[in-house]
Amino acid sequence: MNSSILGKFRNLKVWQRGDERAPHKPLLLLLALGRYAAGSNRLIKYSEIDKPLKELLELFGPPRKSFHSEYPFWRLQNDGIWELENAEGLEARVGQTDAKKSELIRHAVSGGLTTDLFTAIQNDKTLLKQIAAELLDCSFPESLHQDILESVGLLDAIELSQRRKRDPKFREMVLQAYEYRCAICGLDLRMGGRELGLEAAHIKWHQARGPDVIENGLSLCSLHHKLFDRGAIGLSDKHFLLVSESVHGTEGLSNWLLTHLGNPIRKPQRTEYAPSVEFIAWHRKEVFRSSPRIVMS
Ligand SMILES: [Zn+2]
Secondary structure, eight states: OHHHHHHHHHHHEEEETTTEEEEEEEHHHHHHHHHHHHTOOOOHHHHHHHHHHHHHHHSSSSSOOOOOOOHHHHHHGTSEEEEEESSOOOOOOOSSSSSSSHHHHTTEEEEEEHHHHHHHHHEEEEEHHHHHHHHHHHOHHHOOOOOOOHHTTTTHHHHHHOSSOOOHHHHHHHHHHHHSOOOTTEEEOOEETEOOOOEESSSOOOOGTOOOSGGGEEEEEEEHHHHHHHHHHEEEEEEEEEETTOOOOSSTIIIITTTTTTOOOOOSGGGGGOOOHHHHHHHHTTTTTSOOOOOOO
Protein backbone atom coordinates (compact mmCIF):
# COMPACT_ATOMS: atom_id res chain seq x y z
CA MET A 1 0.00 0.00 0.00
CA ASN A 2 2.61 2.53 1.09
CA SER A 3 4.93 1.70 -1.78
CA SER A 4 2.30 2.55 -4.39
CA ILE A 5 1.61 5.84 -2.62
CA LEU A 6 5.33 6.64 -2.47
CA GLY A 7 5.62 5.86 -6.18
CA LYS A 8 3.26 8.74 -6.99
CA PHE A 9 5.63 11.16 -5.30
CA ARG A 10 8.70 9.60 -6.86
CA ASN A 11 7.43 10.16 -10.39
CA LEU A 12 6.95 13.91 -10.16
CA LYS A 13 8.71 15.81 -12.88
CA VAL A 14 11.42 17.74 -11.07
CA TRP A 15 13.97 18.11 -13.86
CA GLN A 16 13.52 20.06 -17.07
CA ARG A 17 15.43 19.39 -20.28
CA GLY A 18 17.28 16.60 -18.52
CA ASP A 19 19.14 18.37 -15.78
CA GLU A 20 17.71 21.82 -15.10
CA ARG A 21 16.39 21.96 -11.59
CA ALA A 22 12.65 22.49 -11.05
CA PRO A 23 12.06 21.53 -7.41
CA HIS A 24 8.86 23.59 -7.15
CA LYS A 25 6.51 20.65 -6.70
CA PRO A 26 8.54 18.81 -4.07
CA LEU A 27 9.01 22.02 -2.10
CA LEU A 28 5.29 22.80 -2.21
CA LEU A 29 4.48 19.26 -1.07
CA LEU A 30 7.05 19.39 1.73
CA LEU A 31 5.54 22.68 2.86
CA ALA A 32 2.05 21.13 2.86
CA LEU A 33 3.30 18.04 4.72
CA GLY A 34 4.85 20.30 7.35
CA ARG A 35 1.48 22.02 7.78
CA TYR A 36 -0.30 18.66 8.04
CA ALA A 37 2.18 17.47 10.67
CA ALA A 38 1.27 20.59 12.66
CA GLY A 39 -2.45 19.75 12.41
CA SER A 40 -3.54 21.82 9.41
CA ASN A 41 -6.72 21.07 7.45
CA ARG A 42 -6.38 19.31 4.11
CA LEU A 43 -6.95 22.39 1.97
CA ILE A 44 -4.62 25.33 2.42
CA LYS A 45 -5.23 28.75 0.88
CA TYR A 46 -2.82 29.80 -1.87
CA SER A 47 -2.39 33.14 -0.13
CA GLU A 48 -0.95 31.28 2.90
CA ILE A 49 1.39 29.19 0.75
CA ASP A 50 2.70 31.96 -1.51
CA LYS A 51 5.24 33.64 0.77
CA PRO A 52 6.74 30.59 2.53
CA LEU A 53 7.00 28.69 -0.77
CA LYS A 54 8.77 31.61 -2.41
CA GLU A 55 11.20 31.65 0.49
CA LEU A 56 11.87 27.92 0.07
CA LEU A 57 12.47 28.41 -3.64
CA GLU A 58 14.87 31.25 -2.93
CA LEU A 59 16.79 29.21 -0.39
CA PHE A 60 16.82 25.78 -1.98
CA GLY A 61 15.70 26.19 -5.59
CA PRO A 62 17.94 27.00 -8.51
CA PRO A 63 19.19 30.61 -8.72
CA ARG A 64 16.64 32.43 -10.90
CA LYS A 65 15.53 36.02 -11.44
CA SER A 66 12.02 35.38 -10.15
CA PHE A 67 10.29 32.70 -8.11
CA HIS A 68 6.80 31.49 -8.98
CA SER A 69 4.89 29.78 -6.21
CA GLU A 70 1.73 29.73 -8.35
CA TYR A 71 3.13 27.27 -10.92
CA PRO A 72 3.41 24.16 -8.72
CA PHE A 73 0.23 25.09 -6.83
CA TRP A 74 -1.68 24.92 -10.11
CA ARG A 75 0.23 22.25 -12.02
CA LEU A 76 0.32 19.62 -9.28
CA GLN A 77 -3.34 19.01 -10.12
CA ASN A 78 -2.13 17.03 -13.15
CA ASP A 79 -0.14 14.59 -11.04
CA GLY A 80 -3.18 12.94 -9.46
CA ILE A 81 -2.17 13.80 -5.90
CA TRP A 82 -3.29 17.41 -5.47
CA GLU A 83 -6.69 19.09 -5.64
CA LEU A 84 -7.85 22.68 -5.75
CA GLU A 85 -11.02 24.26 -4.41
CA ASN A 86 -12.68 27.41 -5.84
CA ALA A 87 -10.59 26.98 -8.99
CA GLU A 88 -13.34 27.07 -11.60
CA GLY A 89 -13.47 29.80 -14.22
CA LEU A 90 -10.19 31.48 -13.36
CA GLU A 91 -8.51 33.67 -15.92
CA ALA A 92 -5.41 31.98 -17.32
CA ARG A 93 -2.00 33.45 -18.03
CA VAL A 94 -1.50 34.52 -21.63
CA GLY A 95 -0.81 31.50 -23.83
CA GLN A 96 -0.98 29.13 -20.85
CA THR A 97 -3.52 26.94 -19.09
CA ASP A 98 -2.26 27.98 -15.64
CA ALA A 99 -4.34 30.42 -13.65
CA LYS A 100 -2.87 33.83 -12.94
CA LYS A 101 -1.46 34.36 -9.50
CA SER A 102 -3.79 37.32 -8.93
CA GLU A 103 -6.78 35.07 -9.74
CA LEU A 104 -5.68 32.44 -7.20
CA ILE A 105 -5.68 35.14 -4.57
CA ARG A 106 -8.88 36.91 -5.68
CA HIS A 107 -10.90 33.68 -5.69
CA ALA A 108 -9.35 32.44 -2.42
CA VAL A 109 -8.31 29.20 -4.10
CA SER A 110 -7.12 26.49 -1.71
CA GLY A 111 -5.14 23.35 -2.48
CA GLY A 112 -4.11 20.16 -0.77
CA LEU A 113 -3.48 16.46 -1.19
CA THR A 114 -6.41 14.38 -2.43
CA THR A 115 -8.78 13.11 0.25
CA ASP A 116 -7.46 9.54 -0.12
CA LEU A 117 -3.86 10.59 0.42
CA PHE A 118 -4.74 12.95 3.25
CA THR A 119 -6.68 10.17 5.02
CA ALA A 120 -3.82 7.72 4.50
CA ILE A 121 -1.42 10.19 6.12
CA GLN A 122 -3.77 10.81 9.02
CA ASN A 123 -4.00 7.06 9.64
CA ASP A 124 -0.29 6.38 9.39
CA LYS A 125 2.06 9.02 10.75
CA THR A 126 5.18 7.29 9.40
CA LEU A 127 3.77 7.58 5.87
CA LEU A 128 4.05 11.36 6.04
CA LYS A 129 7.74 11.10 6.92
CA GLN A 130 8.32 8.50 4.24
CA ILE A 131 6.82 10.77 1.61
CA ALA A 132 8.97 13.67 2.82
CA ALA A 133 12.08 11.49 2.59
CA GLU A 134 11.12 10.35 -0.91
CA LEU A 135 10.66 13.94 -2.10
CA LEU A 136 14.04 14.95 -0.73
CA ASP A 137 15.88 11.95 -2.16
CA CYS A 138 14.59 12.71 -5.65
CA SER A 139 15.54 16.38 -5.73
CA PHE A 140 18.26 17.32 -3.25
CA PRO A 141 21.65 16.08 -2.04
CA GLU A 142 21.76 14.80 1.52
CA SER A 143 23.68 17.79 2.80
CA LEU A 144 20.54 19.93 2.28
CA HIS A 145 17.93 17.57 3.75
CA GLN A 146 18.22 18.79 7.30
CA ASP A 147 17.99 22.48 6.33
CA ILE A 148 14.92 21.88 4.18
CA LEU A 149 13.13 19.74 6.76
CA GLU A 150 13.86 22.34 9.39
CA SER A 151 12.39 25.06 7.18
CA VAL A 152 9.12 23.19 6.74
CA GLY A 153 8.90 21.91 10.33
CA LEU A 154 9.53 18.22 9.59
CA LEU A 155 12.92 17.70 11.16
CA ASP A 156 11.99 14.29 12.56
CA ALA A 157 11.86 12.84 9.03
CA ILE A 158 15.63 13.20 8.76
CA GLU A 159 16.62 9.60 9.61
CA LEU A 160 14.50 8.32 6.76
CA SER A 161 15.98 10.67 4.19
CA GLN A 162 19.50 9.51 5.01
CA ARG A 163 18.79 5.81 4.94
CA ARG A 164 20.19 5.25 1.49
CA LYS A 165 23.91 4.58 1.50
CA ARG A 166 25.78 6.00 -1.45
CA ASP A 167 28.49 4.21 -3.34
CA PRO A 168 31.47 4.13 -0.93
CA LYS A 169 33.88 3.76 -3.87
CA PHE A 170 33.12 7.29 -5.09
CA ARG A 171 34.00 8.67 -1.68
CA GLU A 172 37.32 6.80 -1.49
CA MET A 173 38.25 7.66 -5.06
CA VAL A 174 37.61 11.37 -4.60
CA LEU A 175 39.23 11.67 -1.18
CA GLN A 176 42.32 9.86 -2.39
CA ALA A 177 42.55 12.03 -5.51
CA TYR A 178 42.84 15.05 -3.19
CA GLU A 179 45.10 13.26 -0.68
CA TYR A 180 42.43 13.28 2.00
CA ARG A 181 42.30 17.06 2.31
CA CYS A 182 39.61 19.67 1.76
CA ALA A 183 40.20 21.09 -1.72
CA ILE A 184 39.40 24.57 -0.42
CA CYS A 185 40.83 24.95 3.09
CA GLY A 186 43.19 21.97 3.19
CA LEU A 187 41.61 20.51 6.34
CA ASP A 188 43.01 17.04 6.99
CA LEU A 189 41.97 16.19 10.56
CA ARG A 190 42.26 12.58 11.56
CA MET A 191 41.07 10.65 14.57
CA GLY A 192 42.81 7.35 15.09
CA GLY A 193 43.47 6.11 11.59
CA ARG A 194 40.45 7.78 9.94
CA GLU A 195 39.87 11.18 8.39
CA LEU A 196 37.45 13.37 10.28
CA GLY A 197 34.91 15.80 8.84
CA LEU A 198 35.92 15.14 5.25
CA GLU A 199 33.35 14.32 2.56
CA ALA A 200 33.19 13.60 -1.16
CA ALA A 201 30.86 16.13 -2.80
CA HIS A 202 29.20 15.67 -6.17
CA ILE A 203 29.64 18.81 -8.29
CA LYS A 204 26.70 17.92 -10.54
CA TRP A 205 24.23 16.36 -8.14
CA HIS A 206 23.56 12.67 -8.19
CA GLN A 207 19.84 13.64 -8.34
CA ALA A 208 20.54 15.52 -11.60
CA ARG A 209 22.20 12.42 -12.99
CA GLY A 210 25.69 13.60 -12.16
CA PRO A 211 27.93 10.54 -12.49
CA ASP A 212 30.09 8.93 -9.77
CA VAL A 213 33.40 9.87 -11.42
CA ILE A 214 36.39 11.72 -9.96
CA GLU A 215 35.97 14.68 -12.38
CA ASN A 216 32.51 15.19 -10.85
CA GLY A 217 33.80 15.04 -7.29
CA LEU A 218 35.49 17.32 -4.80
CA SER A 219 37.04 16.40 -1.50
CA LEU A 220 35.59 18.95 0.93
CA CYS A 221 35.34 19.42 4.68
CA SER A 222 31.77 19.26 6.03
CA LEU A 223 31.39 23.03 6.11
CA HIS A 224 32.69 23.69 2.61
CA HIS A 225 30.55 20.79 1.34
CA LYS A 226 27.44 22.39 2.83
CA LEU A 227 28.37 25.83 1.46
CA PHE A 228 28.99 24.32 -1.98
CA ASP A 229 25.66 22.45 -2.08
CA ARG A 230 23.76 25.53 -0.87
CA GLY A 231 25.37 27.63 -3.60
CA ALA A 232 27.29 29.96 -1.28
CA ILE A 233 30.45 29.01 -3.14
CA GLY A 234 31.21 27.79 -6.63
CA LEU A 235 34.08 27.34 -9.05
CA SER A 236 35.18 29.17 -12.15
CA ASP A 237 36.07 27.06 -15.18
CA LYS A 238 39.72 27.51 -14.24
CA HIS A 239 39.00 26.18 -10.72
CA PHE A 240 39.18 29.47 -8.85
CA LEU A 241 36.91 29.73 -5.82
CA LEU A 242 33.84 31.94 -6.23
CA VAL A 243 32.02 33.30 -3.19
CA SER A 244 28.46 34.52 -3.60
CA GLU A 245 27.69 38.16 -2.81
CA SER A 246 24.64 36.91 -0.92
CA VAL A 247 26.78 35.38 1.84
CA HIS A 248 27.54 37.65 4.77
CA GLY A 249 28.42 37.39 8.43
CA THR A 250 31.16 38.35 10.81
CA GLU A 251 32.71 35.37 12.58
CA GLY A 252 33.93 32.86 10.01
CA LEU A 253 33.33 34.79 6.84
CA SER A 254 36.91 35.82 6.36
CA ASN A 255 38.53 32.64 7.75
CA TRP A 256 36.36 30.17 5.90
CA LEU A 257 35.59 32.06 2.73
CA LEU A 258 37.26 35.34 1.92
CA THR A 259 40.78 34.02 2.65
CA HIS A 260 40.28 31.55 -0.20
CA LEU A 261 38.39 33.88 -2.52
CA GLY A 262 40.08 34.20 -5.88
CA ASN A 263 42.50 31.36 -5.14
CA PRO A 264 42.55 28.18 -7.17
CA ILE A 265 41.36 25.10 -5.27
CA ARG A 266 43.93 22.43 -4.40
CA LYS A 267 45.01 20.37 -7.35
CA PRO A 268 44.21 16.68 -7.33
CA GLN A 269 47.02 14.14 -7.78
CA ARG A 270 46.52 13.94 -11.53
CA THR A 271 45.41 16.64 -13.94
CA GLU A 272 42.71 14.38 -15.39
CA TYR A 273 41.08 14.12 -11.95
CA ALA A 274 40.37 17.86 -11.88
CA PRO A 275 36.71 18.95 -11.92
CA SER A 276 35.37 18.98 -15.46
CA VAL A 277 34.09 22.22 -16.93
CA GLU A 278 30.75 20.59 -17.83
CA PHE A 279 29.95 19.75 -14.19
CA ILE A 280 31.26 23.04 -12.81
CA ALA A 281 29.10 24.95 -15.32
CA TRP A 282 26.02 22.97 -14.25
CA HIS A 283 26.72 23.85 -10.62
CA ARG A 284 27.14 27.56 -11.43
CA LYS A 285 23.87 27.62 -13.36
CA GLU A 286 21.70 25.44 -11.12
CA VAL A 287 23.14 25.90 -7.62
CA PHE A 288 25.54 28.85 -7.20
CA ARG A 289 23.84 32.03 -5.98
CA SER A 290 25.05 34.69 -8.34
CA SER A 291 26.67 37.13 -8.40
CA PRO A 292 30.17 36.22 -7.26
CA ARG A 293 32.14 38.67 -5.16
CA ILE A 294 34.86 40.56 -6.96
CA VAL A 295 38.40 39.86 -5.83
CA MET A 296 39.91 43.01 -4.32
CA SER A 297 43.55 43.50 -5.03
ZN1 LIG B 1 37.22 23.07 3.93
